[in-house]
Amino acid sequence: MTRTEKNAPLVIIGASYAGLQLASSARELGFEEDILIVGDEPHPPYQRPPLSKGLLTGKATVDQLWLRSPEFYAQKRIELCLGRRVTALDPGARRLTLDDGTVLEHGWLALTTGARARALPLPGAELDGVLPLRTLDDALRVAEAAASARAVCVIGGGFIGLEVAAALRTRGAEVSVIETQPRLLARSMPALMSAFVENAHRQRGVEVLTGRGVRGLVGAHGRVAAVELADGQRIDCDLVVLGVGVWPNGELARDAGLTVDNGIVTDPLGRTSAERVLAAGDVAAVASMPGAPRVRHESIQAATDGARAAASLLVDKPRPNTAVPWFWSDQFELKFQMAGVAREGDEAVVRGEPDSARFSVFYLRDGAIAAAHSVNRPGEHLLSRQLIAAGARLAPETLADPDSDLKAALAAMVTPAAA
Template sequence: MAATPPLLIVGASYAGVQLAASAREFGFEERIVIVGDELHAPYQRPPLSKGLLTGKTGVDQLQLRGPGFFEQNRIELQLGRRAESLDAGARTLRLDNGDLLDYGWLALATGARCRPFARPGAKLDGVLELRTLDDALRLAQAAERTQRACVIGGGFIGLEVAAALRSRGAAVSVIEAQPQLLARALPPAMSAYVANAHRRRGVELLAGRGVRALHGEQGRVAAVELDDGQRIDCDLVVLGIGVLPNAELAQQAGIAVDNGILVDMLGRSSAPRVLAAGDVANMALPAAAGVPARMRLESIQSANDGAKALASLVVGREQPCTAVPWFWSDQFDLKFQMAGLAAPGDEVVLRGDMDGDRFSVFHLRQGTLVAAQSVNRPAEHMLSRKLIGARAAAGASQLADKSFDLKSLVPKMAEAMAA
């Protein structure tokens, strides 16, 4: 009797590992195989731009799961292998070593890669990007001798790297093409706060500026030339200009792709028994006013939540992904925590003191709390996630009043407190 084809997962990522773990937890008994193109065992990514770069986190602390986890859960790892082609009709996947693997379910958790930097000088020594552990190790080694660094891109990764390098004593300039930092992720007031927080800690910010070229001396980067001709001397350039989803495998197989693999809230692609989760998945969202029909959410929690939805599907107990998306970022002594999906036109309410680096910014849409960003207020962040998930009604004056008990806005909490 032929063996049942396995659950085959491409990508030893957060989404890939969470899918395997959740499938076992939900009772999946067939083989599970994870194919990863890196030689490293699955590892945590947030410390790459934070603790590993500052020296507070060692490589031995990065394991995503304990050493016995995969063996105990009968999860087979094939590391250092790249998926070359997919035949969705035959349900087979070909690897770079020629192996042909069949599958019962295929999950693509291939993540994303750094966006190419198409400027003269991009290949000079000392021009680095940050996506993988090997990238981070190269950057950490370079940081030990860096005196003057330029970070190109004012997104979360770029700002985390800037904060880490500045904390190590380097002079740091951040160059951002948009007029404000994090323009797509934060409202203007929060964006201005982040910029001021970095400036107060000694980071030079150049917003609304493009890069014309990188210049080197003896093959190593020595300066960044801006679009107006200004040159900034540096001995290290870090590229943080965003990522592109690794959706080529699906696209070549004829699976629907548009800024990632198009999937529903269970992770189903346009091909039978082919799923996707994590940074590569452009997942459908629950219908709500002011929210797009689908989005590619680049966060660990979204990867984990999406993977759990996939796992529910493969065991026949469908639980679509409806979790409130959330994200965090550590920069200097600031912990940024964000929940929900903000939109232009939201009513924005401040609670707390921006000058004191302890506050929350809430977003109301038609009287309902839909998103929040917090700085050094973890309890408010946790409560915000519950409020957003409960579609709690709130008034701007209530949210702004620091003496008002936010717990009373959660319906179930209010009922429990009254009982």
């Protein structure tokens, strides 16, 4: 397969949410040149949220995970090259090399390579029954092992680890979550919400151990049999699922001379430091403006918004990504929905009763709503995104009163954007 500059194709590396969204948005915006998506997995782009939720509980099947049908790719003239890995980029010459030696030329290049599960460099990590969860194949292995597992240890108290814990506990397994930080979700949520999450798991039978380091994994006949904590305590188990975070797949870009700093550095349009090279999704470290801190938002919506912004450049109609970041997580019967980015030191205002498992927490920063976390309150979550985008300033007592009409308050206020 040889591509020439005459065709000026768009080549997308990464058959991910962001990769597919970039391709489909490009077509919607009128991009007419060839589009090729190269993915190192053998599967076409698929949904990732069910991997740690429905696929483990049996509520979702593999056939339900595909993002688009084969007919969609044919109709949109989007070619898939699956099971192939890109080994080198040459942005100046606008060409790349695949692992089978094939050289492809491109006009535009987009990097949507995502992130990979962090490894656990501990004794025993190579034992059977010690599994990460990031890809579809990972999830299928975890689901197969969980079918006969008696006791499961989940190492890592972030969202993926907790979703896995909830799914496997729902299946009837004994589940322990081990987190080295003093509380769950320490990097993602302020203390009030992380305490609620921890209590919710404990109430449903999950053993939660926070502030506990792991010394190693103990095996018997080549298979994991226990997790040994730093203080010497052993937790018996026959399955260990690793949920210790992810690492952005930026090495290919770094080796090609692009600026990489905890991800491929981009602006709100997805432009990298190399001409006609874009990046979007979990691998992109985005600065909202020059001098602003760079952030990687690991969520489906951030991947979608970033990919749409990048696609707008392809047709010379730039539309920077200015959307409020949001995210969700299903654990047991609880739907957590988060908008904005909460920080320690924000003023937390609780709306509703946490004991009812239907409430929201609004976070005020310098008097404005900067973030909101909702539990089983989808309507308030949607409204919170509008409030954050508007820079809304509502009195704490108004936010805290569950009978106050936030929608009316938003409609009545004069926002900075409208002034």
